[in-house]
Every structure is written in C-alpha cells, then in structure tokens.
Amino acid sequence: MSRERDHVPDWEHLLFAALLLAFIVWYLWTAAAASLTFSNLILIAPVGAVAAVLLLYIASVEIFGRVATTGVSSVQTDAAAGTAHSRFRSGSLATIAALMGLFGAFVLAIPYIGFDVATFLFVGATLWLLGERHIVVLLSLALGIAVALSLAALTLLTFPMPMAVARAVWSSL
Amino acid sequence: MEQPVIDWQALQSSLHLLGSSYSAWLLTIPGIALGMLGGAIPGVSSALILAIVLPATLWMSLLSSLIFMTAIYTGAAFGVAIPAILMGVPGSPAAVATSFDGYPMTQRGEHNLALGLALAASTLGHMGAYLILFFGIGIISHAVLKLGPLEMLLLMLWGLTLIAALRGRYVSRSLVSGLIGILIATIGLSPRDVIRGTFDLPELLDGVPVVPAMIGLFAASELFNLAGTSYLVSRSDLRTVRIGEIARGMIEALRHPIVILRGLVIGATIGGLPGVGAAVCNLVSYAETRRGDKHPESFGKGNPKGVIAAESGNASSEAGSMATLLALGIPGGASSAVMLAALSLHDVTSGPQFLDTSKDVVYAIILNNFVQGAIMLALGLGLIGLMANVIRIPVRILIPVILVLATFGSYGLSGNMAGPLTMVVFGLLGWLMQRHDYSVPACVVGLILGGKVEANLLQTYQISGGWQFSYFAGRPIAMVLLLLLLFSLFSRPIMQWWKRQRAASAAALQENKAKSA
Numbered sequence: 001m002s003r004e005r006d007h008v009p010d011w012e013h014l015l016f017a018a019l020l021l022a023f024i025v026w027y028l029w030t031a032a033a034a035s036l037t038f039s040n041l042i043l044i045a046p047v048g049a050v051a052a053v054l055l056l057y058i059a060s061v062e063i064f065g066r067v068a069t070t071g072v073s074s075v076q077t078d079a080a081a082g083t084a085h086s087r088f089r090s091g092s093l094a095t096i097a098a099l100m101g102l103f104g105a106f107v108l109a110i111p112y113i114g115f116d117v118a119t120f121l122f123v124g125a126t127l128w129l130l131g132e133r134h135i136v137v138l139l140s141l142a143l144g145i146a147v148a149l150s151l152a153a154l155t156l157l158t159f160p161m162p163m164a165v166a167r168a169v170w171s172s173l
Numbered sequence: 174m175e176q177p178v179i180d181w182q183a184l185q186s187s188l189h190l191l192g193s194s195y196s197a198w199l200l201t202i203p204g205i206a207l208g209m210l211g212g213a214i215p216g217v218s219s220a221l222i223l224a225i226v227l228p229a230t231l232w233m234s235l236l237s238s239l240i241f242m243t244a245i246y247t248g249a250a251f252g253v254a255i256p257a258i259l260m261g262v263p264g265s266p267a268a269v270a271t272s273f274d275g276y277p278m279t280q281r282g283e284h285n286l287a288l289g290l291a292l293a294a295s296t297l298g299h300m301g302a303y304l305i306l307f308f309g310i311g312i313i314s315h316a317v318l319k320l321g322p323l324e325m326l327l328l329m330l331w332g333l334t335l336i337a338a339l340r341g342r343y344v345s346r347s348l349v350s351g352l353i354g355i356l357i358a359t360i361g362l363s364p365r366d367v368i369r370g371t372f373d374l375p376e377l378l379d380g381v382p383v384v385p386a387m388i389g390l391f392a393a394s395e396l397f398n399l400a401g402t403s404y405l406v407s408r409s410d411l412r413t414v415r416i417g418e419i420a421r422g423m424i425e426a427l428r429h430p431i432v433i434l435r436g437l438v439i440g441a442t443i444g445g446l447p448g449v450g451a452a453v454c455n456l457v458s459y460a461e462t463r464r465g466d467k468h469p470e471s472f473g474k475g476n477p478k479g480v481i482a483a484e485s486g487n488a489s490s491e492a493g494s495m496a497t498l499l500a501l502g503i504p505g506g507a508s509s510a511v512m513l514a515a516l517s518l519h520d521v522t523s524g525p526q527f528l529d530t531s532k533d534v535v536y537a538i539i540l541n542n543f544v545q546g547a548i549m550l551a552l553g554l555g556l557i558g559l560m561a562n563v564i565r566i567p568v569r570i571l572i573p574v575i576l577v578l579a580t581f582g583s584y585g586l587s588g589n590m591a592g593p594l595t596m597v598v599f600g601l602l603g604w605l606m607q608r609h610d611y612s613v614p615a616c617v618v619g620l621i622l623g624g625k626v627e628a629n630l631l632q633t634y635q636i637s638g639g640w641q642f643s644y645f646a647g648r649p650i651a652m653v654l655l656l657l658l659l660f661s662l663f664s665r666p667i668m669q670w671w672k673r674q675r676a677a678s679a680a681a682l683q684e685n686k687a688k689s690a
Contacts, residue, residue, distance in 0.1 A: 013609045019515070027356055027370045035367040042634060043627040044359050044369075051352035056343050078508060095401040100601060103576055115584075122210045124574040130400060130569030145574060149581055159588035 007065030014062050024048045041056045098129055114164030115153060122144035175422025177306065180532050187536035190236060194537075197237045197479065201541065204244025205549050207554055211245075219249030219267075220507035224384050225578050227511055227518070228585030234533055235519045242512050243495065247299055249508075250488040250552055251449065254291040258480070259284055267451035267487045270459035274472060274479030281475055285415045289422020290477050291484045294433055297426070297463050298485030300546035301437040302444075302492035307539045310496065310528070322608070322632035327654040329503065329622045329629070345611035354619020355626060357381055363439050364628050376591040383620055384514055385583035385592040387507055390613050390620075394570050398607065408466020419554060425477060432462050432478050436485025442530040446494025451487040451494075453630040458486025492542070499535055505623070510621045544583045 029046040031043065106122035113121075124142035132138050150166035160167075191197065211222040222245050230238035250267070256274035257268035271291060276289040360370040361380035371377040424431070436458040444454045446611035463472040472479045494509045502524030504510035516523050521531075528535060583592035603613050637644035645651065 008611075013616050016605050016609050020349065024353070027360075029312050031369040033367055035365070037365070039365050039631060039632070039634070040363060040369075041535065042368045043623075044356060047352050051356070052348050054349045054352070058343075058349065071513075083286065092401050095602075096397050097402045099397055099572070100604070103600070105595050106576075107580060107590070107597050110580075110584075110593065111590060113580075115519060119577050123577060126573035127569055130572060132567075132569050134608050145577060148310075149577060159585070161584060 009063050014059055017055050017059050017062070021052060021059075024052050030159070095129065101128065102126055102129065111162050114166070115161045115168040116146050116150040117164040119149055180536075181650065182535050183532035186533035187540060190533055190537045191540060192521050193304065194234065194236055196233065197240045197484075197537075197541065200233070200241040201238055201545060202243045202548060204241045205248035205545060205552055207250025208245035208250075208555060209549075209552065210248075212249035213255045217345055219246050221281050221575075221579065222249060222510055223508055223511040223515075224388050225582035227384065227515055228582065230515045230594050231518055232605045235516075235521060235539055236514050238519065239534070239538050240394055240513065242446045242515055243447050243491065243542055244545055245536060246491050246512075246584055247488075247549055247553075248543065250299065250491060251295040251365045251484075251549060253291060254295065254480075254484055255288065258287045258291060267490075268483070270483035270486070271440035271480060272458065273483070274474070274476050275483075277473070278477070278480070279477035281476070285418030286422040286425065286477070286524075286555060287480050289419035289424075290426045290480045291422075292557075293423035293426035295343075295483040295488035296546045296550045296553075297433050298440060298488035298493060299549070300543055301433070301485075301538050302441040302489030305437070305441045305544075306496050307536075310500070310532075310539070315336075319417050320653075321648065322629040322636065323648055323651045324654060325501070325503070325652055326626060326629040326633055326657065328501070331660065337604060343610055346610055347615045350606060350611040350613070350617040351615035353370075354621075355618035355623035356619075356647070357386070357616075358620045359627055360622025365632055376589070380624065381620070382583075382587050384511060384597050385587060385595040386620060387617050388583055389596040389599030389601075390603035390606075390617055393467055393576065393596060393603060396575060397600065399568050400572060402568050416554060419557065423550075425588060426481050429481050432481045434483045435461060435465075437489040438488045440489025441493040441496075444490025451490040454490035454493070455487035459483045464518045487515045488529065491587035495538070499523050502527070504621055507617050507621070510617075527602070574577065601654075 016172060028044065031044055034040070075084060102122060102125055106118050109118045109121075118141045123145050124138055127138045132141075147166075149163075151170070153161040154170050155161070156168060207226070208219060208222060214220060223242055226241070226245065230241065233241060252273065253268040257272035259279055275287045277289065278284060330469045330624050358380065360377060362368055362378050370512065436454075438452075439458045439461065440454040443457055445450065459482045460481060461474075461480055463469050466472065466476075466478065468476075494504070497503050499510040500511060500523075502513070502522060513523065516527075521527060579595045579596060583596045584590070585592075587593075587595075603616075605611075606613050606616060634640065
C-alpha cells in the first residue's frame, strides 16, 4: 500500500467540507448554549461529533492523498464511481452559476414584483441564458407559462400568492 | 388472538369505497400518465412530481389523493426506464441498473424490444408485489403493533445506514450527508422544547420545511447540472417507435418468470425497509439475477434478463414502501415521504393505528393498484411515442418550466415564501453535494428520519430507565433487527476481506506448485 503519487488537493471540495464542518460546530455550539442537558444533546452531539470526525478524515485524504489499495474493493469502487458519474452531463460552470443566480433572484423577487411578473421575467431570462434566441418563441413561452401558472395559483392555492397584475385581471373577468 | 390473513369485512368495505368513489378512478389514468411523462424526463423524480401535485390533493378525499399519488408513483416507475434504455441516462437513480443492459440493447437497435421488456417487467413486478401486500398487510398490521420505540429506532437507523452504504461513491462522504441531514432535521423546537439553530427566524420553529428542502436537494441540483446541454436525446433515430417490437419484448419478458419473481420479492421486502428506495431494489435485483445466471459475463452487454430484473425490482418497491408507510408511518423513500405529507394534509397519521382503523382504505389502495398495473400496460404501449417527444423538448425550455413549477409547488405547501426560499438554499446545497460526491439521497433520508430518530431515541432512553440492559434483553425483535443491521453493515467488508484472503492463498498455492514443478 502506498500514497497516491502526484496528488493535487481539490481546494473547492476542501472549502465545501470546511463549510459543512463550520455548520456542524456552529449548530452544536448553539444547541449546547440553549440547553446543556443530556436529553437535548442525546442525538445531535454524537451525530455532530461523528460527522465532524468524518469531515476531518475526508479533508486529510483530500490534502495528503488517498492510501492506494489493490484488490476487489478498489475495482468495485471504481466501477461504481464510473457508473454514478456517467449519469450527469454538466454544462459550463458560468452558465450553472448564472442559472442559480437567476433562480435565487426569481424567488427573492416574488414578494416585490409578484409571481406573475417574476415568472415571466425568469422564464424569459433563463430561455435567453440557455440559448433561445428566437424572440417570438421566447416571449410567447414566457407569457404562456406565466399566465398558466398564475391562473393555477389563483384557482388552486388556498394561500394568496403575491401577484402584480394577474389577480386584478382575474377578478375583472 | 390469531390475526386473519384477509379481513373480509374490510375488503367488502373497500370494494364499496371503490365502487362509490368515481373521482378515485378518474384520477388513476391521469396519475399514471403524469408519472410516466415526468419519469421520462431525467432529473424529474417521482418525488418531485408528487411534491408538485401535493397542494392539489387538498381538494381530494383521502382515498382519491392516495390513489392519485400511487398512480403517479406507478407511472414514474416505468417512465424512468425510457431514457435509461434509449440513451443510457436513467430518469432517476431508480433506473440505474436498467441502463446497464437496456442501453447496449438500444445500441444494437433493439430499443423497442428493451422498452417492451421493461414495460412488462414493471407491470408484473408492480402487480405481484401488491399481491404480496394484499395477503401480508394483515400480518404486518399485527406485527408492527409489537414494535416499540427501540425497534422503530433500529429500523430507521438501518434505513439510513443502508442508503449511506449503497448510494455514494465514497462511503465517508455518504455518511456525512446522512448525518448532516439528521442534524438539519433537528433544527427548530426540540421534543424537549429547546429552540435550536433557528437563526431567530420564527418560520424555522417548526423545523426546516422537509418537502421544499427535498425538492431543492433533488430537482434543483440536477437541473442546474443540465444547464448548458442542448437536448436530452440528440439522435432522432433513437426515438422511432414500433409497437409490434414492443409487444414482442413484452412476450419475451414472460419467458423469464423466475427473474420477475426474484425482482418482485426483493422489491417488496427491501423496498419495505425504511429509508431504502427503488434505487437499491433496482440494483439488488439486477445483482442477484446476474449472480444466479449461468452466463453472468453476458450482463452489461445487452442481456434482456438484466432489463427485466432491474425493472421488476424497482417497480415492486412501491408496494414495499407503501406497506412501511401505511403500517409504520415511516417513509420508505422520498416519494413516500411526500405521500406522508399528503396524509398529514388530511389530518391522518399513518401507522399501526391507521392500519387498524382504516383497513378498508388500505385494501382499496391495493385493489386499485392491481388495476393500475393493467392501465399502465395499455397506457405504456400508447404513450411511449408521446414520451419520446417529451424527451425531444430542448433542455433550455425544460429547466425554467420545471423550476417555476417547483417554486409554485413549494409555495403551495408552506403557504409563504419560506418554502421557495428553502428550495433555493437546498438546491444550492444539493448541487454542491452532487458536485463533490456527497450522497444527496442519504441527506434526504437523514432529513426525513432525523426528527423521528431523536424522538424514538429519547423515548427508548426513558422507557429503558436510562439504558437498562434488561429492557433490551426482553425485546427479541429488536435483537434480530440489531443483528440484521450489523450484518448489513459488516457483511460486505468481511466478505471482501475473505475473498482477498482466499485469492492470496490460491495464488500462493499456485506459486508453490509452479516452483515444485
């Protein structure tokens, strides 16, 4: 058994693992501060501790490299890994980041500009981002989806969804 | 008192229920069609479709809503096989093993045959497993009453560890995912009225909204990954459909009853274990069929038996997870977790009490599911052409439509912006987890079971008088469950160690022989 040669740590993964670890430490700290009793910490203390130890192990493997093993287990793990990864075909990171940004902005904007207008803008902008350049298709799809879902929200949901124009139009009909 | 296998009075009452509930029947066909169409889109799981339609079930009776949801579940179980066979991309993890032999069949131009095999295996697996449930539900309802908080705790832990052990690329990362899911599930007001990790937000006092979080983790993260790709299917010749060939595939599936039987028994039993979804049944059924076959090397190269085994395994897991959901009140997977939410929307708590008092509803669901199998067969034949067209829709249109639908669904569930905001946060978390190979399903199962694990752990602690050994020794079911749990955790590494030892000794023996020769 030997350490993998030419190992380069995945710093992005390390940052993610550090964020998970920070969440665990923060959560355990606030829970213990709220009540330092056995019944309050009966589950979260051991779960948090094991998760923290595992994350430290994961981080150490990421930094120092995995101990290379041979035999049945490594072959099976590699085969399983290949299968799991072949499921996903990923786009460019910039496109994914922009899509996430648009989606976050869409949800945050709903209380301010209404679900109807936000849906129209989000669908239109996402179609543009993902490569739809035919303006008639883009606008008609965005409008169609916004109208259909606003109508569904007005008629199906018991809780009033914030709307800019759809509710006024619906009640005037 | 001896519990009858079939409660005839409840069965009669269920027939009356079904006969008088037209809406339940009217919802069956659109439910199956919706499930098939949604399942055929990679990234859209049955859990997501169920979560989207969940608010609509408020307007339905309890029976209608459960039948509508099981119909979606049934349709999706077959729908996910279509992209798995046509392009080697499973519609969900539940069809991973389907793609192993289905896609090589497509590459050989036998995609119609493979689709027929999958349709017949799904239908037979589904109906057979519900038959097991029909005869077994009485026994289950009797047995589950013997389960205390300790046994429930062990079952939940088993579900969690199985998922963590089987799902991920790295076991350690999968375990972290499950443990983080458990921690997130305990946010809010604890069983001992302690407020934990709410960021002083009153919306989090009831805990993190589970279904929007689940939609975010599963759907949003997968859809983000698809951004930038143009079409799910690029080769148009893969979408030609010949009904005659599909029918030939269906007949071919009937020639392998043992494979179907093995799949449905695995699906009905493993699918019934809490926290173990259709994905595991799909893989275990495939692995067992491959191991028991005379020519295991032909698997992965387009062996029809591989498609049959995988599909009968995942389709039959629905009945197993329904048994656990109805009899124990524990979701077998993400889809049944949404069904649990549907039950709570109707102020119903599933579990031993529900099974005892509402056996007629349970029988009605089972009987309707027999019919669902027949409807799926007919609809599947007719809709395969249409479903191929769904896959023709460009990804750039699918992504915004599904994200907006999911936002709509999560707002409908929470009644305020907490639902959609939770979905965004968990969508980002899910994408990061997937990017770094942290198992998203393990996190979801932790999220679903975490609260219950804590409550049962506390109850066990109190009942056992602070971990008194005599309490544990007097609970034989718990001991058996503990042994099974330990077996599932350690059997694989022990077997691998034993195989390595055997291989090493065989190699040494050969070396010695060679030397002496």
